[in-house]
Amino acid sequence: MVEIIRKFFAFCSEENRRKFQTSVLLGVFQAMFEALKIPAIAVMVKALLAGQVTGRDILLSLGIMAVSIAGAGLIKAKASMLQTEGGYDTCAKKRIEIAEHMRYLPMGFFSDNSLGQITSVTTNVLENLENVATRVVMLVCEGLLTTALIIVMLAFFDLRIALVLLIGLCLFLAANTSLQKAAGTLAPRKINADEKLVEKVLEYLQGMAEVKAYHLTGKKSGELNEAIAANSKVNTDMEMTLIPRMSAQSLIAKLTGVAMALCACIFYCNGTMDALTAVVMVISAFIVNASLETAGNYSALLRIVDASVDRVQEILKTPQMDIDGEKITPENRDIKADNIEFSYDLRKIIDGVSLSIPEKSVTAIVGPSGGGKTTLVNLLARFWDVDKGTVSLGGHDVRDYDMDSLMSNFSFVFQNVYLFHDTIADNIRFGQSEAPMEEVIAAAKKACCHDFIMALPDGYDTVIGEGGASLSGGEKQRISIARAMMKDAPVIFLDEATANVDPENEHDLMEAIRALTNEKTVIMIAHRLKTVEHADQILVIDQGKIVQQGTHAELLSQEGIYRNFIQERREAAGWKIKTVQ
Amino acid sequence: MRASIIPFTFAMVIMPATMVSVLPIGGLLVRSGSLSSQDFVTVIILSVGVITPIITLMSYSDDIRTMGTIVNEVRSVLDAPEMERPAEGEAPKDCSIRLNDVHFSYKDKEVLHGITMDIPAGSYTALVGPSGSGKSTIARLIASLWDADSGSVTLGGTDIRKIPQEIYSDQIAFVSQDNYLFNMSVRENIRLGKPSASDEEVEKAARESGCHDFIMSLENGYDTMVGSSGGHLSGGERQRISIARAMLKAAPVVILDEATAYTDPENEAVIQRSVSKLTQGKTLIVIAHRLSTITGANKIYVIKDGQVEDSGTHEELLEHHGLYETMWNLHMEVKDNG
Numbered sequence: 001m002v003e004i005i006r007k008f009f010a011f012c013s014e015e016n017r018r019k020f021q022t023s024v025l026l027g028v029f030q031a032m033f034e035a036l037k038i039p040a041i042a043v044m045v046k047a048l049l050a051g052q053v054t055g056r057d058i059l060l061s062l063g064i065m066a067v068s069i070a071g072a073g074l075i076k077a078k079a080s081m082l083q084t085e086g087g088y089d090t091c092a093k094k095r096i097e098i099a100e101h102m103r104y105l106p107m108g109f110f111s112d113n114s115l116g117q118i119t120s121v122t123t124n125v126l127e128n129l130e131n132v133a134t135r136v137v138m139l140v141c142e143g144l145l146t147t148a149l150i151i152v153m154l155a156f157f158d159l160r161i162a163l164v165l166l167i168g169l170c171l172f173l174a175a176n177t178s179l180q181k182a183a184g185t186l187a188p189r190k191i192n193a194d195e196k197l198v199e200k201v202l203e204y205l206q207g208m209a210e211v212k213a214y215h216l217t218g219k220k221s222g223e224l225n226e227a228i229a230a231n232s233k234v235n236t237d238m239e240m241t242l243i244p245r246m247s248a249q250s251l252i253a254k255l256t257g258v259a260m261a262l263c264a265c266i267f268y269c270n271g272t273m274d275a276l277t278a279v280v281m282v283i284s285a286f287i288v289n290a291s292l293e294t295a296g297n298y299s300a301l302l303r304i305v306d307a308s309v310d311r312v313q314e315i316l317k318t319p320q321m322d323i324d325g326e327k328i329t330p331e332n333r334d335i336k337a338d339n340i341e342f343s344y345d346l347r348k349i350i351d352g353v354s355l356s357i358p359e360k361s362v363t364a365i366v367g368p369s370g371g372g373k374t375t376l377v378n379l380l381a382r383f384w385d386v387d388k389g390t391v392s393l394g395g396h397d398v399r400d401y402d403m404d405s406l407m408s409n410f411s412f413v414f415q416n417v418y419l420f421h422d423t424i425a426d427n428i429r430f431g432q433s434e435a436p437m438e439e440v441i442a443a444a445k446k447a448c449c450h451d452f453i454m455a456l457p458d459g460y461d462t463v464i465g466e467g468g469a470s471l472s473g474g475e476k477q478r479i480s481i482a483r484a485m486m487k488d489a490p491v492i493f494l495d496e497a498t499a500n501v502d503p504e505n506e507h508d509l510m511e512a513i514r515a516l517t518n519e520k521t522v523i524m525i526a527h528r529l530k531t532v533e534h535a536d537q538i539l540v541i542d543q544g545k546i547v548q549q550g551t552h553a554e555l556l557s558q559e560g561i562y563r564n565f566i567q568e569r570r571e572a573a574g575w576k577i578k579t580v581q
Numbered sequence: 582m583r584a585s586i587i588p589f590t591f592a593m594v595i596m597p598a599t600m601v602s603v604l605p606i607g608g609l610l611v612r613s614g615s616l617s618s619q620d621f622v623t624v625i626i627l628s629v630g631v632i633t634p635i636i637t638l639m640s641y642s643d644d645i646r647t648m649g650t651i652v653n654e655v656r657s658v659l660d661a662p663e664m665e666r667p668a669e670g671e672a673p674k675d676c677s678i679r680l681n682d683v684h685f686s687y688k689d690k691e692v693l694h695g696i697t698m699d700i701p702a703g704s705y706t707a708l709v710g711p712s713g714s715g716k717s718t719i720a721r722l723i724a725s726l727w728d729a730d731s732g733s734v735t736l737g738g739t740d741i742r743k744i745p746q747e748i749y750s751d752q753i754a755f756v757s758q759d760n761y762l763f764n765m766s767v768r769e770n771i772r773l774g775k776p777s778a779s780d781e782e783v784e785k786a787a788r789e790s791g792c793h794d795f796i797m798s799l800e801n802g803y804d805t806m807v808g809s810s811g812g813h814l815s816g817g818e819r820q821r822i823s824i825a826r827a828m829l830k831a832a833p834v835v836i837l838d839e840a841t842a843y844t845d846p847e848n849e850a851v852i853q854r855s856v857s858k859l860t861q862g863k864t865l866i867v868i869a870h871r872l873s874t875i876t877g878a879n880k881i882y883v884i885k886d887g888q889v890e891d892s893g894t895h896e897e898l899l900e901h902h903g904l905y906e907t908m909w910n911l912h913m914e915v916k917d918n919g
Binding site: 044051053294 | 601611637726753764794911914
């Protein structure tokens with residue numbers, strides 16, 4: 001029990017840990033104030049035993065109780081405030097930490113861990129922590145501290161009763177350990193079942209159209225129902241296992257109270273304890289019972305806290321790419337790759353590529369799908385690290401840069417553009433929240449976005465639906481170009497817009513790309529013949545290697561993939577879906 | 582949360598502190614003689630005993646409020662109107678499709694303002710128009726993914742709301758920009774199109790959709806798991822697998838909604854060749870952005886702002902000198918002729 005509480009504290013940031021520790025300390029004072037009810041009762045009982053209740057007795061007991069309540073109330077309010085702040089802040093920070101951490105994870109992580117798992121950790125698991133953990137940890141701490149305080153207090157009245165309580169507390173802790181152990185084996189199962197459930201629900205909802213189209217209603221809803229049933233079974237199992245242990249624990253708490261009261265009576269009868277002490281002891285027995293039971297009831301939930309902390313730590317422990325580096329401003333933006341290799345699982349995707357891209361030149365990468373074009377670009381931009389060889393920018397290994405100073409050199413325009421649920425202006429500003437509106441509009445105009453943005457209901461202040469749902473593919477791409485325009489980085493990585501545009505957009509998109517790439521170092525995965533023709537350098541990538549390299553004219557004169565590619569492009573452009581009547 | 586702490590904690594402290602009232606009031610009662618000392622001691626002991634249940638009650642009380650919110654959220658999902666489809670009914674007689682003055686609103690905004698269209702069985706129809714004009718909405722209505730607010734969509738003369746979902750989905754193969762792949766093997770994903778298909782049939786469909794080569798290069802070939810929502814594959818690869826799946830399904834009505842949007846031109850040629858094989862003799866509805874690919878359609882509908890602006894064959898539309906001509910000219914300007 002103590003171990004888990006310690007683990008939870010270690011999980012929190014320094015600042016929040018201090019908040020929790022302060023609030024536990026405050027809990028001790030609170031317990032002291034609450035324990036004042038014992039002297040208040042003692043005053044009254046003493047008066048009763050004397051057979052004469054005076055106004056002074058009444059006022060005194062009222063006074064003591066008033067101090068007790070005011071003190072405990074104020075302290076508890078402060079302590080709860082600290083706990084709540086600490087709890088929510090810890091989880092907010094952990095969520096940010098996870099998000100930050102994911103930026104630098106190797107790509108393998110995202111295929112080994114399903115979307116359901118990641119979603120579950122950042123939602124369910126952390127929610128467990130922010131709600132359950134803080135409350136449970138605090139209530140358990142408080143319960144135990146109050147009990148300890150009472151033992152000390154009782155020791156002043158009568159050592160024998162204090163001893164009875166101490167034995168009771170030990171038995172209680174033993175029962176609790178057994179409870180924790182049983183819960184310990186179940187908690188990871190519960191979290192697994194939660195993850196599975198989230199995953200199945202996501203799959204069912206996202207694939208709803210397919211579920212309908214391919215008669216999967218039975219099959220897929222069957223899988224979902226199974227996950228729901230399994231989840232409910234795990235939860236039921238957990239309760240079923242815990243209930244008998246919790247009852248045993250609560251029985252021990254109650255029996256301790258009974259033993260205390262019984263001993264008090266016996267000691268009174270054999271004359272070794274006066275009546276006042278005996279009554280106070282009986283009353284203390286009830287108070288002990290209350291605090292032990294509070295601690296006991298909540299302690300079962302500690303295991304969830306334990307497992308949740310583990311789950312979050314597991315993600316945070318996944319090794320990241322090495323992101324420590326220096327702030328470097330390179331003298332030039334020449335990009336070189338020297339015999340680089342990269343494998344994903346066992347599949348070698350880039351196999352010994354060397355290349356040199358001079359500043360302000362245009363390099364087109366072409367080749368069959370699956371040949372490694374996208375991977376190569378990802379390696380050059382250091383989204384992933386090479387297994388062998390080096391990539392350098394301006395003569396410095398990209399791994400020597402710190403992430404931010406490296407990325408400040410690059411802009412990206414890729415196929416799958418993600419726009420944030422925010423205004424158009426902020427989506428274009430992205431990363432430069434201070435930029436004035438004029439600059440945003442200027443970038444939008446250059447990227448041929450201005451007209452369609454003005455046609456939207458609130459112009460630049462229109463909020464884009466999640467995932468950019470309310471804009472067409474071409475429009476989204478142009479906004480991402482405007483974004484790159486704003487950043488004005490010297491190196492542009494471009495996955496040339498494929499067919500993901502409407503006819504009237506296609507023209508504007510080409511304009512926008514032209515404006516963006518003017519006077520820049522451009523590395524593009526190219527599909528359009530016109531752009532390829534005008535590139536300073538064409539790299540033909542197949543099966544992870546550069547198979548051809550040169551200008552359009554040079555490559556066209558050679559037998560090879562490039563010439564075939566040109567041929568096919570001409571055919572595809574002239575192609576149409578035939579009618580069969 | 583913070584706002585509720587102060588009243589909440591005071592309640593937590595005061596309520597269990599029954600002593601504050603029991604002691605002085607009891608004392609007064611004893612003094613006035615209406616309460617015996619023995620009874621008072623018992624009362625004191627009992628009021629200490631009442632602490633535990635009160636703490637329990639208090640500490641769970643905000644869970645009860647949370648429960649209320651959750652119940653409401655669940656209700657709002659369960660109360661959402663369902664699409665009404667009969668459990669049993671007749672299969673449609675043929676595969677002609679008709680939209681009759683169809684209106685449709687997305688949230689509060691009407692996006693289709695009375696669309697009427699006649700799509701004869703076995704014909705080839707194209708929908709073109711600026712982005713956001715409502716083309717994809719029309720495709721979704723025909724695919725019975727959404728229901729029209731007013732007006733009707735009929736298949737073979739029967740209102741599609743009267744055709745059981747199962748029967749209807751057998752008639753339609755719908756390939757969109759973002760079809761979903763389930764986290765199972767590539768082979769099983771394609772086989773969804775036709776559960777009885779042999780491995781050879783699956784591979785044939787894959788080959789015809791330009792998937793075979795990249796599938797073979799995956800670590801476990803056809804048995805490679807695609808990851809959740811197909812995350813292990815690129816957008817273009819996912820799209821080709823969903824085309825293979827639709828090919829295998831062999832439904833009499835095929836709807837292609839920008840089905841090759843993420844595909845690079847190198848593969849688009851392969852796919853388009855097989856799409857024309859796939860669609861032989863079928864009712865074909867295509868939403869395309871590359872106008873040059875749909876010039877052969879029997880009828881092209883130009884959709885703008887949720888209305889049919891114009892319709893006809895490619896040649897007829899060019900003669901009308903309208904929106905279609907503008908779009909066509911823009912397209913020709915950027916078209917890639919090498």
